Amino acid sequence: xxxxxxxxxxxxxxxxxxxxxxxxxxxxxxxxxxxxxxxxxxxxxxxxxxxxxxxxxxxxxxxxxxxxxxxxxxxxxxxxxxxxxxxxxxxxxxxxxxxxxxxxxxxxxxxxxxxxxxxxxxxxxxxxxxxxxxxxxxxxxxxxxxxxxxxxxxxxxxxxxxxxxxxxxxxxxxxxxxxxxxxxxxxxxxxxxxxxxxxxxxxxx
Amino acid sequence: xxxxxxxxxxxxxxxxxxxxxxxxxxxxxxxxxxxxxxxxxxxxxxxxxxxxxxxxxxxxxxxxxxxxxxxxxxxxxxxxxxxxxxxxxxxxxxxxxxxxxxxxxxxxxxxxxxxxxxxxxxxxxxxxxxxxxxxxx
Numbered sequence: 001x002x003x004x005x006x007x008x009x010x011x012x013x014x015x016x017x018x019x020x021x022x023x024x025x026x027x028x029x030x031x032x033x034x035x036x037x038x039x040x041x042x043x044x045x046x047x048x049x050x051x052x053x054x055x056x057x058x059x060x061x062x063x064x065x066x067x068x069x070x071x072x073x074x075x076x077x078x079x080x081x082x083x084x085x086x087x088x089x090x091x092x093x094x095x096x097x098x099x100x101x102x103x104x105x106x107x108x109x110x111x112x113x114x115x116x117x118x119x120x121x122x123x124x125x126x127x128x129x130x131x132x133x134x135x136x137x138x139x140x141x142x143x144x145x146x147x148x149x150x151x152x153x154x155x156x157x158x159x160x161x162x163x164x165x166x167x168x169x170x171x172x173x174x175x176x177x178x179x180x181x182x183x184x185x186x187x188x189x190x191x192x193x194x195x196x197x198x199x200x201x202x203x204x205x
Numbered sequence: 206x207x208x209x210x211x212x213x214x215x216x217x218x219x220x221x222x223x224x225x226x227x228x229x230x231x232x233x234x235x236x237x238x239x240x241x242x243x244x245x246x247x248x249x250x251x252x253x254x255x256x257x258x259x260x261x262x263x264x265x266x267x268x269x270x271x272x273x274x275x276x277x278x279x280x281x282x283x284x285x286x287x288x289x290x291x292x293x294x295x296x297x298x299x300x301x302x303x304x305x306x307x308x309x310x311x312x313x314x315x316x317x318x319x320x321x322x323x324x325x326x327x328x329x330x331x332x333x334x335x336x337x338x339x340x341x342x
Contacts, residue, residue, distance in 0.1 A: 098248055102251040104246075105248060105251070105255060107258075108242060108288075108292045108293050109242070109258045109259045109289075110261060111285060111286050111290045112238070112297075113233075113262030113293075114262040114263065114269070115266060115289075115293065116266070116294075116297075117262075117266040117267045118266045118267070121270045121271075122270070126270070127271075133214070134214075144211070146215060147214045147218040148271045148272070150214060150215045150216075150218025151221055151271070152268055152271065153219060154218060154220065154221060154222020154223040154224075154226065155225065155226040155264060156226070156263070157219070157226070158225065159226045161223070161227065162227050162231065163230070163260065165253065176252070176253065176256060178234060178253075178255070178256055181237055181240045182243060182244070182249050185244055189244070
């Protein structure tokens with residue numbers, strides 16, 4: 001009688017179609033022989049129609065298969081109760097497609113930000129505000145341009161402070177706000193897929 | 206012109222720009238436009254590149270607004286500006302509606318189970334008509 005610990009991650013990538021326990025979770029057991037045996041337990045085969053989808057799997061499914069194939073073990077799950085398996089075909093990926101997409105999104109973000117700051121400046125009547133400050137300070141609404149220059153310098157400073165980096169020059173090693181958001185979004189996406197699959201009865205139980 | 210006047214300008218301008226940029230980008234990050242675009246194109250690993258581009262865009266747009274310098278780049282540039290800012294603003298509007306849970310709340314109120322894609326489509330068509338109506342009077 002031996003105990004086996006498994007730890008599935010919320011989503012995992014595979015590049016072959018015959019899925020074994022080792023593909024979807026880390027396995028630990030006191031005896032290496034048992035752990036090895038457990039890692040080789042076959043789980044399922046990815047069919048042609050499933051190639052493009054993320055497959056939702058319950059950890060109960062994994063535990064059942066381990067117990068069937070390796071009799072007499074106790075399985076303890078330390079990871080996710082449900083997780084996703086995503087199939088990525090082996091071989092070179094279309095790298096240039098990624099670049100094209102990145103450049104397109106880059107253009108959208110560039111002009112979008114330009115547009116957003118211009119609409120904000122217009123909305124906030126920036127020139128009027130500037131003239132007001134010039135008048136208060138020097139008595140003359142016709143400014144000497146110092147406000148405009150320092151405002152234009154303050155903007156990138158604020159963004160660099162907020163994003164925590166520019167190009168590869170990082171202020172600190174923390175992840176940037178968008179990286180955190182990206183991670184959160186992916187996690188929410190994964191849990192939604194899992195819940196949808198269980199509602200439709202498509203999860204491997 | 207006294208030196209302290211310029212000092213006031215520099216302090217007000219710098220701090221104003223800093224806070225405006227911080228606020229604006231905190232808002233954009235909260236609404237999640239850029240992350241949504243990155244997720245939609247599965248290019249999450251270029252997220253720092255997108256951040257750089259949005260910084261450059263913000264700086265460029267601001268300079269263009271304040272100094273109104275000539276930009277004789279022709280219709281290609283205009284088209285790029287139009288499409289880029291259009292897609293971005295569209296994403297912003299949709300993401301904003303999503304962040305404030307407009308669609309879930311609405312569908313819950315009228316007990317709607319199906320046709321969410323139809324509603325999204327109508328949302329987009331409505332935006333298109335409204336935009337054309339406003340711009341082409």
